[in-house]
Amino acid sequence: MNNRVARCSMFVTPTNPRFIDKAWTRGGDVYILDIEDSIAPAEKERCRSLIRESIPKANQGGASIYVRVNKPFVDADLPCSVWPGVDRIMLPKTESAAEMRHAHEIISRLEKERGVPAGTIELSPMIESALGAVNIHEILTATPRKIWSMGGGGGYDMAVNLGIEMFANFDQYAFPVAYVALAAMALGIEATGGVFVHNASGRVDQSEQAVKQAVALHAAGIHHAGALHPAFVQPLVSGLSPAQDEISWADGVIEEYDKLTDAGESIGMLATKVIDKYEYDMAERTLDWAAACAAKDKYKARALSRADTGIAPGPGETRP
Amino acid sequence: MPKYIRRSLFSLPIEDPRLGEKSYAAWADAIILDFVKQPGRDWQQDLKSRMPAAIHEAAKGGAEVFVRINSDASAAELESTVFCGISGVVLKGVNGPGDINNASQCLDVLEKSRGITGGSLEIDVEVNTAAGVWNSLEIARASQRFGTFTVNEHELCRNLGMFPGPVLEFEPLEYIKSQLITVATSVGGQAQGMSYPLSLTQENAGDEEFGKAVRRARDTGFKGAVCPHASWIKVCNEGFRPSSEEVSYYLKVREVFAEGLKRGMASVPIDGKMIDVPVDLRARLYLEWADRAQARDAEKAQAHEKPAA
Amino acid sequence: MTENINPRRSWMILPAHDPAGVMRYQEFKPDVVVLDLEYSVPPKSKEVARAGLGTLVRKVGAGQAEVFVRIDRETRWADVGAAMHRGIKGIVFPGPEEPGEVAELGELIAAMEKARGVDPGITELVLMLESAKGFWNAASLAQASPRVTALGVGRIDLTMRLGRVPQGEFRLYRFLMTRTLVAARMLDKQPLGAFWRPGSRGGVASREITVKAAREAMLMGFTGCLCATAEQVVSVNAGFTSA
Numbered sequence: 050m051n052n053r054v055a056r057c058s059m060f061v062t063p064t065n066p067r068f069i070d071k072a073w074t075r076g077g078d079v080y081i082l083d084i085e086d087s088i089a090p091a092e093k094e095r096c097r098s099l100i101r102e103s104i105p106k107a108n109q110g111g112a113s114i115y116v117r118v119n120k121p122f123v124d125a126d127l128p129c130s131v132w133p134g135v136d137r138i139m140l141p142k143t144e145s146a147a148e149m150r151h152a153h154e155i156i157s158r159l160e161k162e163r164g165v166p167a168g169t170i171e172l173s174p175m176i177e178s179a180l181g182a183v184n185i186h187e188i189l190t191a192t193p194r195k196i197w198s199m200g201g202g203g204g205y206d207m208a209v210n211l212g213i214e215m216f217a218n219f220d221q222y223a224f225p226v227a228y229v230a231l232a233a234m235a236l237g238i239e240a241t242g243g244v245f246v247h248n249a250s251g252r253v254d255q256s257e258q259a260v261k262q263a264v265a266l267h268a269a270g271i272h273h274a275g276a277l278h279p280a281f282v283q284p285l286v287s288g289l290s291p292a293q294d295e296i297s298w299a300d301g302v303i304e305e306y307d308k309l310t311d312a313g314e315s316i317g318m319l320a321t322k323v324i325d326k327y328e329y330d331m332a333e334r335t336l337d338w339a340a341a342c343a344a345k346d347k348y349k350a351r352a353l354s355r356a357d358t359g360i361a362p363g364p365g366e367t368r369p
Numbered sequence: 370m371p372k373y374i375r376r377s378l379f380s381l382p383i384e385d386p387r388l389g390e391k392s393y394a395a396w397a398d399a400i401i402l403d404f405v406k407q408p409g410r411d412w413q414q415d416l417k418s419r420m421p422a423a424i425h426e427a428a429k430g431g432a433e434v435f436v437r438i439n440s441d442a443s444a445a446e447l448e449s450t451v452f453c454g455i456s457g458v459v460l461k462g463v464n465g466p467g468d469i470n471n472a473s474q475c476l477d478v479l480e481k482s483r484g485i486t487g488g489s490l491e492i493d494v495e496v497n498t499a500a501g502v503w504n505s506l507e508i509a510r511a512s513q514r515f516g517t518f519t520v521n522e523h524e525l526c527r528n529l530g531m532f533p534g535p536v537l538e539f540e541p542l543e544y545i546k547s548q549l550i551t552v553a554t555s556v557g558g559q560a561q562g563m564s565y566p567l568s569l570t571q572e573n574a575g576d577e578e579f580g581k582a583v584r585r586a587r588d589t590g591f592k593g594a595v596c597p598h599a600s601w602i603k604v605c606n607e608g609f610r611p612s613s614e615e616v617s618y619y620l621k622v623r624e625v626f627a628e629g630l631k632r633g634m635a636s637v638p639i640d641g642k643m644i645d646v647p648v649d650l651r652a653r654l655y656l657e658w659a660d661r662a663q664a665r666d667a668e669k670a671q672a673h674e675k676p677a678a
Numbered sequence: 679m680t681e682n683i684n685p686r687r688s689w690m691i692l693p694a695h696d697p698a699g700v701m702r703y704q705e706f707k708p709d710v711v712v713l714d715l716e717y718s719v720p721p722k723s724k725e726v727a728r729a730g731l732g733t734l735v736r737k738v739g740a741g742q743a744e745v746f747v748r749i750d751r752e753t754r755w756a757d758v759g760a761a762m763h764r765g766i767k768g769i770v771f772p773g774p775e776e777p778g779e780v781a782e783l784g785e786l787i788a789a790m791e792k793a794r795g796v797d798p799g800i801t802e803l804v805l806m807l808e809s810a811k812g813f814w815n816a817a818s819l820a821q822a823s824p825r826v827t828a829l830g831v832g833r834i835d836l837t838m839r840l841g842r843v844p845q846g847e848f849r850l851y852r853f854l855m856t857r858t859l860v861a862a863r864m865l866d867k868q869p870l871g872a873f874w875r876p877g878s879r880g881g882v883a884s885r886e887i888t889v890k891a892a893r894e895a896m897l898m899g900f901t902g903c904l905c906a907t908a909e910q911v912v913s914v915n916a917g918f919t920s921a
Contacts (some may be wrong), residue, residue: 086647089635094767135702179554183506186814209651211554212370213659217588224547227853234838244843269849270841313722323882327836334839375818499863502815529863530899532920544856 053239054345057285058115059276061107062087063099073110073356076280078345080107081115085128085141088153093119097129104134111352115139115173123152131159134165135170139199142206143174144181146191153192173199177206182225185232202229220245241273256280263288272338289345290350291339299339300330306332370654371559373516374665375399376593376609377602378561380437381427383419391424396669397602398593400427401459402436402452425456435459435493440468447475450632452483457491457516461524464500466511473512491516497524502545508554518549518560519595522568535566542568542626550590561593562586571597576604583608610662613653619652619659626652684744686710686828687902687918688911689770691748695723697734703743705912707824711743712770712904715757716750722796724753728760733755746770746804754783762790768802768825770904772832775811784823795818801825802837806870806904808832813854816861827861830903831855842876859899871895872903872914885913892917 061072072080082103088096092145100116108114117139118126140152152172158166172194176182182202189196201213209217215221226243233240246258246265249338259281266274272289274284291299301319306329309317317324379397381388383404392400402423406412420436429436432457438446440462447458460472469492476490492514496502502525509515522542526533531541538548547564553560564585567574574582583604586594593609596602611619622639626649629637636645690708692700693871703711713734719727731747739745748770749757761769771785774780780803787801803825807813820829831854834840838868840848855871862869872891874883883891892903892914902918 066471066754086645089646092635179551182551183555207646209370209588209647209654211550211590212592212654213588213590217585219585221590222547223853224544225551227544227850228548228551230850230851231813231857233811235814244849246844265844268842270839310721314720315717316720328831331839342376343646499860501859503864526899529859530869530901531859532897537894537897539852544853556768 054341055113055241056289056342057274057276057282059282060087060117061103062096063103064088064092064096066074069099069103069106073108073112075279076110076281076286076349077112077276078286078349079113079115079136081117081139082107082130083117084122084130085117085119089120090217093122098231100129101132104132107358108134109352111349113137117141117175118152120148123148124155126157127152127155131156131165131170132163133165135165137171137173137197139173139175141175142177142181143188144178145184146187148197149174149188149191153194156194166323168194171197173193175199176202176225176229177204178210179207179225182207182229185229186236189232189236189238196238198229198233198238201233201240201243202226203243218247239273241271241275244269244271256284259284260288290342291335299335302328302332303336370658371592372557373559373592374610374661375433375517375559375561376662377601377605378435378593378595379432379517379602380595383416383423388423389429391599392427392432393430393673395430395432395599395602396606396667396673397430397432397596397599398606398665399456400409400430400432400434401595402427402434403451404436413449416446420450421454424452428454429672435491437461437495438472440472443468443472444475447472447479451476451479451485451490453485455490457493457514459493459519461495461497461521462501463494463496463508463530464498465504466507469494469508469511469515473514476514488513490514493517493519495519496549497521498528502548505549505552505598506555509552509558511585511651514584515556516558518553518558520546520549520560520562520568526569533569535569540565540568546591547589554590559592560590561595562589562591563594564589564591573598579604580608587665589618606666611659615655616659619655622652623649623656680847683707683710684898685728686744686919688914689870689902690908690911691718691904693718693723693727694731694734694747695719695727697730700738701733702908703738704741706760706908707915708905709744709902709915710767710912711738711745711831713738713747713761715753715760716748716772731760732763735761735763735765735837737765739767746802748772754779758783758786758790762787762794762796762801763764764794764796764917766796766801768804770790770804770806771907772806773812773837774805774819775809775815776877777815777818778809780819780822780826784825787825793884799882802827804830804870806830806832807854807858808834808837810838813857817865820865820867826865826867828868828870828902829858829865831858831872832841834905835874835876847875855895855898855900863899868902869900870902870904870918873898885909888913889917896920 055078057077059077060081060083062068063082082100084093086097104114113136114134115137116130116135118130120142156170174188180259203222213221244265246262263285267289274285276285302324305317305319305324313327375398377397378399378401378405379395380401381391383402404416424434434454435457436455437459440460471482472492480487480490492512493516494508496518498542510598521524550560564582567582587609594605596605622644625637626644686709688708689710689712689791690703691712691714692703694713715727735745745765746768747761751773758769791798792803804822805819805826820826835848840850843849848864858871860870873894874891890909896918903914905914
């Protein structure tokens, strides 16, 4: 399962047929079936019952499927959410190792019961409160399940928790975001991190803001983002993929550095830029990311053409 | 949602002969009493005899009263200064949870012997050392008595070797202040402080400029500020709370959402923004905050109905 | 450390495989000479560099400059062995991650002090943090050996692949500087680092940029940094000297 390529993820509401039926056409890498904040309390039960059938609807375009459960209803939500085809469970407002262990145990049992290979389904704690931020290390080390850290210490709920208004013209989450990012990096855990991009209007439907966000994330070396609006999906997917000139440059660096190594050297030059082990490392990562994006794009293209022609995947066909 | 309505904290020395008058005139939410240990005198006996009256004077404007204590002499200082009428103590020079535990144990004993409700005295931490910053989480978790963090910026700068003036275009203490706000919030407490550069210049500022600085402090998560001048107090009292515009807006939010619910809708628009359960919850929290701030003002107004004796 | 009147503002990195190049340090008057076995020494010259350290350490040490040797984390045991000679002031350890590594190196240094006739306990350890794990463990690393006298921010834009953020800084840079400063000051170690910004990679930083990076770090509480090039020494000394 290639979950690494999540250039753009988007929440979808399973209770809204218009939305759930069309979502896959937007070209996102990930769709998140939501049982949490976009679903009214009175609708949650119905939503649970719709998760399983929403999976094949939402993944027609080759996207990975996550499910966002409710913190207070984890025991009710997980049995409706753990199915073949689900790649990750998102756990909102995670604050402790105990919460992670609890979710992990339930998921493990359900994987067994439902024929999902043990440990396949990833678990993502979402840090949306000060307590979650300060407990980040225990949270990320709580279970042996593959972890991807999401909701890195900023956002709406964090604002409510801290008692602040969002969209002031400075980085209001300086410490919690940085501290969570450091913990994830120290543990080798991939994370969706944010960078502060000044959003003067506070509106979430401006695709201009999406482009700004994509450019800022890419420059900061972050390759994952959430789209709050379908209009954001394409700008984020392309903005967070490596451009051809980046790939060509990386090829050049690798070639040059290999020559250096052969000669017992470690520092050289390529077109006025210093080439050393750091540039080499960056180049390898660029090519690695490019290959992963290409594989994901290919997979999505195949899925799209199957969706058009109505041909089901073959028995041996696995996801990249 | 702040644990305490403590928008303005004002320090006064107990030796000040006009202590009562100044407290009454200040309209601060909290008065922090400082004391001097006179060399060559039995300072403990001195303090013991003066404190109850000083506390009474400091409370004249309706403020909560605190006393500022040094961690390394906490047992002796607490014994000499903790009497009925204070809400808690502000501890300086805190380097780790041990300092909190020591103070808390002293307070356990003093509450019993001085007729103060057990466990009621708060411990607030005035951070002024690198260790206080590094160990902030353990410090905040050390006791149920923990209430708030404030930062003594000049002393902290000295301890860190940082230049204590607003020369840099960015705030050098930015991550430290954000950390203290985050840690305090994580234990259900809060932090008080001012935004840069006013937090370092500590000068008197014109209302508009100062209003912006308070707003920025509030947007960072601070729930009040320590006021080096009485002139800061009014703007802090007004600024560290939802404004009247925000209150009107949140009332509208609650009204529109309730209407929507009656009609079976879980999400309603106001000016292009979707109002749903989390937004309504936030509105409720802010309105509660506004109500509590108003109630605090009413309390202080009542305290001012009688003239300062 | 308190009786040391050397302000240790500029730590000049010099490739140990080039003795003639090293001896020109006197033109630039750095506060500290760091004989490098790491980045500036190509693989083909590592053996030569190690072999010549004995002579170099004694020569530079005799000339009143404080001499440190920067080891390569990957080959730290061999490098410490090569570095420990009379005249050495300390070892610069880039990229420590776990306290055990620091404690172990401290013990290796002790054994070598004995073997080479260096005064016991005199050799310092300077830790340059260069990985997320290192920053996470900053305080416990600095406490792992009594030899640690300085804690610094390394070449983290490179080693941690910190990208750029719209405000014109490296992502996480100021947070990591703050974290290092607090740990260092708490434990009474010299905080090393400069506020480098995007566009000033490695040795291409101009004089103005270097002075600014050093000065801003100084205002934040740091008191010195490593100099990748000779030209940076003057600027770093200037930046870390308060007006």
